[in-house]
Amino acid sequence: MAKIRVGVNGFGTIGKRVAAAVTLQDDMELVGVTKTRPSFEAQSAIARGYGLYVPAENVQAFADAGIKVSGTIDDLIKSVDIMVDCTPGNVGEEYKAKYQAAGVKAIFQGGEDHALTGISFNSTANYSESWGAQLSRVVSCNTTGLLRTLNPLDKKFKINNAFVTIVRRAADPGDSKNGPINGLEPSVKLPTHHGPDVQSIMPWLNINTMAVKASTTLMHLHTVVVQLGCETTTEEVLEVFKNAPRVRLVSSKDGIKTTAQVMELARELGRDRSDMYEIIVWKDGVKVVGNTLYYYQAVHQESDVIPENIDCIRSMCKLEQDGAASQAKTNRSMGIPQ
Numbered sequence: 001m002a003k004i005r006v007g008v009n010g011f012g013t014i015g016k017r018v019a020a021a022v023t024l025q026d027d028m029e030l031v032g033v034t035k036t037r038p039s040f041e042a043q044s045a046i047a048r049g050y051g052l053y054v055p056a057e058n059v060q061a062f063a064d065a066g067i068k069v070s071g072t073i074d075d076l077i078k079s080v081d082i083m084v085d086c087t088p089g090n091v092g093e094e095y096k097a098k099y100q101a102a103g104v105k106a107i108f109q110g111g112e113d114h115a116l117t118g119i120s121f122n123s124t125a126n127y128s129e130s131w132g133a134q135l136s137r138v139v140s141c142n143t144t145g146l147l148r149t150l151n152p153l154d155k156k157f158k159i160n161n162a163f164v165t166i167v168r169r170a171a172d173p174g175d176s177k178n179g180p181i182n183g184l185e186p187s188v189k190l191p192t193h194h195g196p197d198v199q200s201i202m203p204w205l206n207i208n209t210m211a212v213k214a215s216t217t218l219m220h221l222h223t224v225v226v227q228l229g230c231e232t233t234t235e236e237v238l239e240v241f242k243n244a245p246r247v248r249l250v251s252s253k254d255g256i257k258t259t260a261q262v263m264e265l266a267r268e269l270g271r272d273r274s275d276m277y278e279i280i281v282w283k284d285g286v287k288v289v290g291n292t293l294y295y296y297q298a299v300h301q302e303s304d305v306i307p308e309n310i311d312c313i314r315s316m317c318k319l320e321q322d323g324a325a326s327q328a329k330t331n332r333s334m335g336i337p338q
């Protein structure tokens with residue numbers, strides 16, 4: 001069977017990781033990535049052997065910088081079966097019309113609204129909803145993190161309601177423009193958008209969220225309180241998390257006390273770009289009292305959505321009907337434990 005031809009629009013934090021993950025799949029081929037301006041990242045794309053596509057009006061600027069391009073962004077759109085749009089939030093709208101005019105499928109990211117595509121994606125919770133779709137949206141890093149743990153809990157115990165406080169990283173590690181670099185910034189518009197974003201995939205879930213931006217770049221941290229539909233035990237909940245796809249249990253007793261040690265673990269695992277694709281749950285921080293469950297989880301914002309994008313391609317391009325089989329294939333290729 002011919003490989004699905006994939007293009008990645010926007011070679012930033014998410015785009016560069018999606019491109020690398022596509023090259024690891026035996027049922028996909030990376031045709032190329034886009035960059036708007038000549039930069040070290042454009043050179044890095046070339047060094048990795050990726051086709052580089054740029055806006056028509058900037059072709060000369062790339063030539064002047066000595067960077068050889070393969071064509072324009074419009075050329076790339078015409079050469080693929082599916083585009084993974086990793087441009088900054090709210091830029092997707094402008095490209096949606098181009099993808100549709102060219103008759104290619106497109107995946108957008110969590111910075112876009114659900115309304116842009118009408119379908120949102122999470123590998124565990126709703127793989128089949130994007131089956132054969134022209135457009136879909138992989139939800140944000142925080143929403144992906146919440147779905148990875150709340151969906152299996154809801155399946156096992158039925159959730160009455162969930163309340164989450166999200167301690168957000170202020171900026172990604174390579175971003176020196178955003179902050180705060182000193183201070184904690186509460187999101188005062190309440191509840192925050194994260195709950196409704198989870199509901200774009202689990203509309204029945206009663207969930208409310210608050211968020212605080214913190215002076216860190218490594219990861220987000222969630223404190224989660226869940227009222228379950230029945231009484232259970234800490235051990236039973238740990239069993240659910242142990243079997244939940246792309247969830248990794250860690251313990252403070254092993255020295256993983258903060259997100260800094262989680263990132264050190266990712267380096268020890270030798271992951272590409274030191275990424276931690278799994279959602280981290282502290283097993284000694286899980287506690288059940290009656291039907292109330294408390295836990296902490298950490299989200300590596302730069303990478304948890306990457307395997308989801310690969311599964312989303314498989315669902316939209318009808319490469320694998322069984323979501324669990326797609327996840328297993330993606331996990332094998334990226335070194336994620338089953």
Ligand code: NAD
Pocket residue numbers: 009010011012013014015034035036037086087088089090091109110111112139140141172301302305
């Ligand atoms: P980024 O700023 O790191 O990368 C965006 C890339 O798009 C850059 O290379 C930029 O040059 C390029 N770009 C900008 N305008 C463009 C245009 N008009 N045409 C083509 N390329 C253009 O952003 P990111 O963090 O990778 O975020 C991309 C999407 O992923 C957003 O929707 C964001 O909300 C979502 N997301 C981000 C994170 C995160 O923590 N970084 C996590 C999950 C999802």
